[in-house]
Amino acid sequence: MGDDAVRFLPLDQLRRRRSVKWRTHPHDVLPVWVAEMDVAPAPVVAEALAQAVARGDTGYVHPGDLAEVYAAFSRQRYGWAPSPDRTSLVPDVMTGIAAVLRLVTAPGDRVVITPPVYPPFWSFTEHADRTVVEVDLRPDDGGHALDLDGLERAFTRGAAAFLLCNPHNPTGSVWDRPTLEAVADLADAHEVLVLADEVHAPLTHPGVEHVPFLSLDRPAAQRAIALVAASKGWNLPGLKAGMTLAGPDAPTAAIALPDVVQVGTGLFGVLAARAAFAHGGPWLRSLLAVLDDNRRLLGELLSTHLPAVRYRMPAATYLAWLDCSGLGLGDDPAQVFLDRGRVACNPGHTFGAPGRGFVRFNLGTSPALISEAVRRMAVAAGSS
């Protein structure tokens, strides 16, 4: 096994974790919900953190060369590099989104989101006193697409900002270049500011292209702000470090965020992210290979044990969006899986109304635990 081989931990070791995934439910529940992976840390990240502990390097955050390191990573991986001068630290992506909304929009302004989508898109926007406007994704050839007509209608009615989620959580969709250009054209026509949440971009599966929104040759892209982090790709969400990337024509207030926002970032998060972006490429490649196996395995297990569940492999992320409406378990199948099967998925309805009858399943774990979770779900659904 090389240094960069990805290792999933067995259940007895995972049970010792103190994170929300492993502490929310009793011990007999198998958690396949929140977006944490069951991996051992990438060795380059573990080493950077071990060195920081050995140095007693537990002081206040300094960005170091994280912006430059990220720019090099982005150029190599996506063929485009942000300007380090317009990069700010944020404790995490959602705090960054809320901070940018507060800086560049006014209380009560309308902010468009596209359900089913990551639940904090509602809570953080509303906590910032902005008004959420929903434009549901539309079904598309067994998958999901952005509803460009719906976005146009919402933008025409007046919107200050659009929260673009790319790759999209929970569907695992990756929006292609023509779609993103169409979004940018609409944003230009209606003077809507795009905030692009690209936290899952490192987890785009081979053969699929992630196009950074800021890389588009469109005025809306030059005005946009993207949010990025190593937290999903290298499983570091508790360390608290993300970044905003502002386009050259972004509102001045969003180019360098105030200290009051940046200071909440964790130094360990910055050190871990730097190690990940500078040296974590080989580990990420191994991770994507095992996640590819996992997303295929889930499809096989579902067609054997729960054939009524509809599943389309995610093009990015380790999250699977399962349409369980064919099981006859009502609007909240996750509750049935939890009560009768002792397996915890995310309830689909928490991602918005289109999520009723769905669950989100986290396949960032070992094949053994994926199999066990599906077995439990099949028992709960009475189809085993």
Ligand SMILES: Cc1ncc(COP(=O)(O)O)c(C=O)c1O
């Ligand atoms: C779309 C999206 N944005 C943001 C986050 C959270 O990122 P952070 O912990 O950096 O706020 C997640 C976590 O799963 C997510 O799926």
